[in-house]
Amino acid sequence: MEFDLIHRYFKTPFGALLQANPDTVLFGIGDDCARLQLSPGHHLFTSTDTLVEGVHFFSDDPAHAVGWKALACNLSDLAACGASPLGFTLNLSLPAVNEHWLAGFSAGLLEVATRFTCPLVGGDTTSAGTNALKTLSITVFGQAPASHQGFNRAHASVGEEIWVSGTPGLARLGLLLQYQKRGRLERICHASELPQVKALLAAMPAHLQERAVGQLGMPVPRLELGLQLRGLASACLDLSDGLSGDLAHIAKASGVATVLFQASLESIWGNLWPELDQHAEAADLLKTLLAQTLKGGDDFELCWTAQPKHRDAIQFTGHGLSCVGIVEAGSGVALQERGGLRTSLSGLSYNHFAESPF
Amino acid sequence: MEFDLIHRYFKTPFGALLQANPDTVLFGIGDDCARLQLSPGHHLFTSTDTLVEGVHFFSDDPAHAVGWKALACNLSDLAACGASPLGFTLNLSLPAVNEHWLAGFSAGLLEVATRFTCPLVGGDTTSAGTNALKTLSITVFGQAPASHQGFNRAHASVGEEIWVSGTPGLARLGLLLQYQKRGRLERICHASELPQVKALLAAMPAHLQERAVGQLGMPVPRLELGLQLRGLASACLDLSDGLSGDLAHIAKASGVATVLFQASLESIWGNLWPELDQHAEAADLLKTLLAQTLKGGDDFELCWTAQPKHRDAIQFTGHGLSCVGIVEAGSGVALQERGGLRTSLSGLSYNHFAESPF
Numbered sequence: 115m116e117f118d119l120i121h122r123y124f125k126t127p128f129g130a131l132l133q134a135n136p137d138t139v140l141f142g143i144g145d146d147c148a149r150l151q152l153s154p155g156h157h158l159f160t161s162t163d164t165l166v167e168g169v170h171f172f173s174d175d176p177a178h179a180v181g182w183k184a185l186a187c188n189l190s191d192l193a194a195c196g197a198s199p200l201g202f203t204l205n206l207s208l209p210a211v212n213e214h215w216l217a218g219f220s221a222g223l224l225e226v227a228t229r230f231t232c233p234l235v236g237g238d239t240t241s242a243g244t245n246a247l248k249t250l251s252i253t254v255f256g257q258a259p260a261s262h263q264g265f266n267r268a269h270a271s272v273g274e275e276i277w278v279s280g281t282p283g284l285a286r287l288g289l290l291l292q293y294q295k296r297g298r299l300e301r302i303c304h305a306s307e308l309p310q311v312k313a314l315l316a317a318m319p320a321h322l323q324e325r326a327v328g329q330l331g332m333p334v335p336r337l338e339l340g341l342q343l344r345g346l347a348s349a350c351l352d353l354s355d356g357l358s359g360d361l362a363h364i365a366k367a368s369g370v371a372t373v374l375f376q377a378s379l380e381s382i383w384g385n386l387w388p389e390l391d392q393h394a395e396a397a398d399l400l401k402t403l404l405a406q407t408l409k410g411g412d413d414f415e416l417c418w419t420a421q422p423k424h425r426d427a428i429q430f431t432g433h434g435l436s437c438v439g440i441v442e443a444g445s446g447v448a449l450q451e452r453g454g455l456r457t458s459l460s461g462l463s464y465n466h467f468a469e470s471p472f
Numbered sequence: 473m474e475f476d477l478i479h480r481y482f483k484t485p486f487g488a489l490l491q492a493n494p495d496t497v498l499f500g501i502g503d504d505c506a507r508l509q510l511s512p513g514h515h516l517f518t519s520t521d522t523l524v525e526g527v528h529f530f531s532d533d534p535a536h537a538v539g540w541k542a543l544a545c546n547l548s549d550l551a552a553c554g555a556s557p558l559g560f561t562l563n564l565s566l567p568a569v570n571e572h573w574l575a576g577f578s579a580g581l582l583e584v585a586t587r588f589t590c591p592l593v594g595g596d597t598t599s600a601g602t603n604a605l606k607t608l609s610i611t612v613f614g615q616a617p618a619s620h621q622g623f624n625r626a627h628a629s630v631g632e633e634i635w636v637s638g639t640p641g642l643a644r645l646g647l648l649l650q651y652q653k654r655g656r657l658e659r660i661c662h663a664s665e666l667p668q669v670k671a672l673l674a675a676m677p678a679h680l681q682e683r684a685v686g687q688l689g690m691p692v693p694r695l696e697l698g699l700q701l702r703g704l705a706s707a708c709l710d711l712s713d714g715l716s717g718d719l720a721h722i723a724k725a726s727g728v729a730t731v732l733f734q735a736s737l738e739s740i741w742g743n744l745w746p747e748l749d750q751h752a753e754a755a756d757l758l759k760t761l762l763a764q765t766l767k768g769g770d771d772f773e774l775c776w777t778a779q780p781k782h783r784d785a786i787q788f789t790g791h792g793l794s795c796v797g798i799v800e801a802g803s804g805v806a807l808q809e810r811g812g813l814r815t816s817l818s819g820l821s822y823n824h825f826a827e828s829p830f
Contacts, residue, residue: 140515144725145624146552146709147517147614157498158516159505160593162611164563166600194504205522205563205609235518242524242607247600251563251609253520256505266503351504367502 119211120239123220124204128234131227138200139233148235150200156257158200161191167248171331172292177215179331180250181222186335187354188254189230190414193340194352196265197256199232205251207240230337258344265343265350265418270368274348274419276439277428279336280329281386282357282379282417283403286410288330290315291323310402317399322387333414342431343418350418358408358459360417361439361447371444374459376451378438379407408449408459477569478597481578482562486592489585496558497591506593508558514615516558519549525606529689530650535573537689538608539580544693545712546612547588548772551698552710554623555614557590563609565598588695616702623701623708623776628726632706632777634797635786637694638687639744640715640737640775641761644768646688648673649681668760675757680745691772700789701776708776716766716817718775719797719805729802732817734809736796737765766807766817 125143132142141149152158165187167173171180185202192199204223208216227234232254242249258264293299294315303311318326336352343350349364357379361372383403384391393399419441420428428435439450447459483501490500499507510516523545525531529538543560550557562581566574585592590612600607616622651657652673661669676684694710701708707722719730741748741761751757777799778786786793797808805817 141622141624146549147519147555149553149622150516150518151618152510152516158508158510158613160508160561160611160613161505162561162563162594162596162609164565164596164598164609166565166598166604169598169600191504195507197505203518203520203611205520205611207522207524207607236520238520238522238609240522240524240527242527242605245603246524246605249565249600249607251520251522251596253518253561253563253611255516255518260509264499264507266499 119216123216124234124237127220127224128227131233132235135231135233139235142233142235143237148201148203150235150255152200152257155260157260159192159195159197159256159258160253161188162251162253163188163191164249164251172296175331177218178222181219182226182332184250184252185223185226185232186333187414188252189226189232189335189337190333190352192254192256193336194265194350194416195256195258196262196340196344196350197258198337198341199230200255200257201233201235202227202252202254203235204237206237207242207246207249209242209244209246209248211241230335262344265347267349267351267364268367270349270364270370270419270441272370272441272443274421274441275425275437276361276372276374276417276419276441277435277437278353278357278415278417279339279433279435280413280415281382282353282413282415283407283410284326284329285333285413286356286406287315287318288326288328289410289412290406291327292330307402307405310398311406313395314399314402314406317390317393317395319389330412335414336416336433339416339431339433343416343428346424346427347418347420350416353413353415353417354411356409356411357417358447359411362460364419365446369445371442371446371448372439373442373448373450373456374439376404376449378436379404382436382438383407477574481574482592482595485578485582486585489591490593493589493591497593500591500593501595506559506561508593508613510558510615513618515618517550517553517555517614517616518611519546520609520611521546521549522607522609530654533689535576536580539577540584540690542608542610543581543584543590544691545772546610547584547590547693547695548691548710550612550614551694552623552708552774553614553616554620554698554702554705554708555616556695556699557588558613558615559591559593560585560610560612561593562595564595565600565604565607567600567602567604567606569599588693620702623705625707625709625722626725628707628722628728628777628799630728630799630801632779632799633783633795634719634730634732634775634777634799635793636711636715636773636775636796637697637791637793638771638773639740640711640771640773641765641768642684643688643691643771644714644764645673645676646684646686647768647770648764649685650688665760665763668756669764671753672757672760672764675748675751675753677747688770693772694774694791697774697789697791701774701786704782704785705776705778708774711771711773711775712769714767714769715775716805717769720818722777723804727803729800729804729806730797731800731806731808731814732797734762734807736794737762740794740796741765
């Protein structure tokens with residue numbers, strides 16, 4: 115049974131992608147190991163992520179979106195290192211054989227794999243009892259030239275600028291909407307912020323709600339941007355613990371302070387949500403939006419530091435990139451308000467153990 | 473919390489191993505990706521396996537043994553390809569933070585990692601709700617020279633001999649003992665074979681019982697043997713679906729028939745269990761032993777085919793290796809009895825979906 119399933123939903127549909135990359139994947143699914151050939155003078159980059167039903171996705175999420183996200187969030191780690199994909203392995207632990215779910219999952223996975231030329235090279239499928247939670251682990255392999263310095267989070271220097279792609283916090287709004295839809299908003303919001311969060315979600319236009327839910331459920335890994343940032347970015351990571359949490363990683367690893375400009379973050383939101391300004395409660399809504407932006411996780415956008423001399427080259431890549439702060443001497447993460455006042459940001463990051471919906 | 477745990481049980485204890493391999497692991501735990509450097513002219517080999525509590529290990533198994541087995545069974549796949557380890561990643565999905573369990577698990581993992589010089593280069597830890605099952609996925613990376621043909625299971629040829637290391641079926645006896653100890657033997661034995669299996673287990677001397685349980689719980693990956701078989705073995709795999717099931721994979725992939733010699737299998741058991749011959753029910757016990765040997769899984773010994781001219785070179789490696797059969801024209805797996813009579817073996821392999829203890 116296991117072999118049939120693997121054939122039907124993985125080996126067969128992913129076969130074409132394997133065959134399209136014969137110089138890289140010398141042997142894929144079907145033996146003890148996959149065998150891959152890196153380009154000469156390249157290093158191997160690898161990353162792995164687990165998605166657990168009810169923790170990282172909802173039980174009723176479409177299987178297609180789960181498949182998409184599982185691979186996309188792993189590829190995002192390669193993007194954050196400026197590496198290009200070689201392939202991935204999949205570990206699937208399922209409560210029972212649900213072919214309908216497997217078909218959707220496989221299709222979503224294949225869509226991302228095809229778009230970013232990342233063949234499935236191996237994996238393991240296990241049935242884990244009727245009460246088990248679906249658990250998916252993916253490990254991606256990528257490569258970059260040995261000469262590529264890498265975007266280690268310890269490489270940020272004083273005087274550099276802090277950049278982000280996309281709209282940090284958008285996925286957080288998607289998460290809030292998904293919990294609200296299920297009547298469980300209080301699980302991820304403190305009681306004190308609940309009224310403001312509800313007001314914010316109610317004010318969101320339908321197109322923005324859709325986009326926020328999409329950013330959460332089907333994020334697009336910034337692989338192309340990652341390659342373009344080679345030689346430009348110093349420290350880089352993908353936003354998965356929220357802007358303040360992820361910048362805290364950079365600050366700690368590099369021994370620097372990171373300062374975010376409130377005006378820059380508001381300006382990003384202003385581009386995406388111009389109607390907000392006309393709202394009667396605009397000031398309050400913006401305050402809530404900013405708070406959620408800072409603590410939100412799972413955006414899978416890139417966040418990096420770069421020397422000011424690279425500003426034009428970065429802008430030129432044309433990915434809707436924004437400079438949102440600076441690196442200074444010191445430690446920690448601070449928010450600089452429009453008036454110049456600074457607030458320390460700490461303890462705002464997303465923590466899977468603390469915020470598990472169970 | 474998550475970061476503290478990762479530091480205490482993974483980053484800190486495995487740090488020395490990382491530092492001992494600076495030419496291979498250029499960057500390990502703590503960034504979006506690990507960065508590894510293969511030796512020039514080498515290919516990457518990768519394999520992944522998931523262990524689920526209650527399916528692949530018992531809930532009350534010592535955490536140390538679980539950590540050992542999780543890495544050992546993955547390294548066994550590298551061994552089966554003649555590759556040497558570079559590093560591994562770990563995905564841990566746990567019902568709750570149990571530090572006692574984590575400490576034991578980490579120690580077992582570190583023991584295997586150190587013995588086979590396989591540093592931990594990355595991973596992901598997730599809390600999955602109080603009722604979740606512990607789920608561990610490991611992905612190993614290894615390398616072998618581009619000139620190494622590989623031991624693809626499609627490479628077996630007519631006229632080659634079939635070899636095994638160790639005592640295939642020993643882990644199956646360990647599994648039977650573990651189920652018997654828990655009063656659940658009927659879960660993995662058909663009612664018709666239950667009396668014979670009980671008689672077999674009762675006849676096992678204590679030292680052999682201990683060894684069987686050890687083979688199941690803490691198998692030793694045959695990495696050294698895998699390297700020595702380069703240039704000698706044609707097809708090779710590690711025994712994880714049982715001798716008959718795994719030979720069926722080789723037979724199918726290579727388009728050949730595989731024939732096992734009953735006398736050879738009995739001779740392997742005779743070496744390990746010389747007292748069996750003196751038992752009043754020796755003939756019946758041996759019959760049961762053979763049946764369990766053929767269907768048993770998870771031995772993590774190597775099984776390979778090789779041209780007869782390589783016989784001496786293989787014997788010379790000195791790992792307790794046995795020639796147990798031959799490759800012929802045809803298809804499927806057969807057992808040749810002492811008298812020359814042949815029985816077709818099919819449907820005897822271990823199947824996780826069918827035999828899940830839930």
